[in-house]
Amino acid sequence: MEKSLWLRILLQQLTVNCKPGYSGVKLLTIQHTVKTMLTVHHLNNSRSQRILWLLEELGVEYKIKFYARDAKTQLAPDELKKIHPLGKSPVVTDGSEVLAESGAIIDYLGYKYGYGEWVPRRNSKKYKPYMYWLHYAEGSLMPPLLLKLVFDKVKSAKVPFFIKPVTHGIANKVMDSFVTPNIKNHFAFVEQHLSENTYFAGDEITGADIQMSFPLEASVAKGAITAVSHPHIYQYVDDFQAREAYKAALAKGGEYDYSI
Numbered sequence: 402m403e404k405s406l407w408l409r410i411l412l413q414q415l416t417v418n419c420k421p422g423y424s425g426v427k428l429l430t431i432q433h434t435v436k437t438m439l440t441v442h443h444l445n446n447s448r449s450q451r452i453l454w455l456l457e458e459l460g461v462e463y464k465i466k467f468y469a470r471d472a473k474t475q476l477a478p479d480e481l482k483k484i485h486p487l488g489k490s491p492v493v494t495d496g497s498e499v500l501a502e503s504g505a506i507i508d509y510l511g512y513k514y515g516y517g518e519w520v521p522r523r524n525s526k527k528y529k530p531y532m533y534w535l536h537y538a539e540g541s542l543m544p545p546l547l548l549k550l551v552f553d554k555v556k557s558a559k560v561p562f563f564i565k566p567v568t569h570g571i572a573n574k575v576m577d578s579f580v581t582p583n584i585k586n587h588f589a590f591v592e593q594h595l596s597e598n599t600y601f602a603g604d605e606i607t608g609a610d611i612q613m614s615f616p617l618e619a620s621v622a623k624g625a626i627t628a629v630s631h632p633h634i635y636q637y638v639d640d641f642q643a644r645e646a647y648k649a650a651l652a653k654g655g656e657y658d659y660s661i
């Protein structure tokens with residue numbers, strides 16, 4: 402915990418404990434609460450924004466520990482590796498629990514604070530689609546979007562002029578034969594689903610929507626999904642971005658540029 406926070410609590414408690422009727426027990430209780438408070442280890446411009454959104458929807462008290470990407474490499478600072486060995490965001494700490502991987506975090510938080518709603522009951526109709534889309538977002542949709550990002554970088558990389566035709570040629574070949582058709586296929590699949598369902602698991606919002614929000618809003622922000630190309634996805638993104646909890650999370654999370 403930050404030194405200043407301890408100091409503030411200590412000073413506050415010294416004042417409180419000087420008043421008649423108060424005891425040190427209160428100090429211990431507050432220390433315990435602060436120590437075990439749910440913490441989101443939040444990297445700017447990252448997937449952890451969606452965890453803040455879920456926590457706002459759940460109405461759970463939490464604190465944010467901010468981490469800044471390296472301006473040049475865009476990587477997370479090494480400090481994050483002290484919390485989880487991979488040093489990726491999001492990571493959530495809840496008492497002695499350390500949770501990584503957005504889908505697992507969403508399932509953990511939804512189960513703990515919103516079971517039956519944000520995480521559907523196992524025997525409900527919503528459970529199977531919830532589980533499917535929770536995994537689909539990072540397991541199937543994100544990989545081709547990340548490949549596109551990588552090959553776009555390859556194409557814009559500064560290389561000697563005589564190498565450029567080679568790097569461009571390879572990037573274009575992979576994009577045309579694999580990445581672009583895959584992305585097209587995925588977007589059409591999601592569009593079809595949202596033309597028949599209000600939310601991913603049916604007619605009520607669940608953790609699967611939180612998980613799917615990141616690739617979809619990033620694709621809208623990049624112009625890969627438009628109101629004309631995929632009207633249902635576009636409208637879906639517009640609708641969840643208008644939610645009060647989403648806006649509250651955005652205000653708390655700081656910098657978020659909707660990039661992958």
Ligand SMILES: N[C@@H](CCC(=O)N[C@@H](CS)C(=O)NCC(=O)O)C(=O)O
Nearest residue numbers: 447448476477489490491502503539
């Ligand atoms: N599948 C993981 C991906 C985590 C991930 O790659 N996070 C990115 C931020 S969006 C990150 O930490 N990037 C910084 C880095 O790799 O150093 C999840 O959903 O939690």
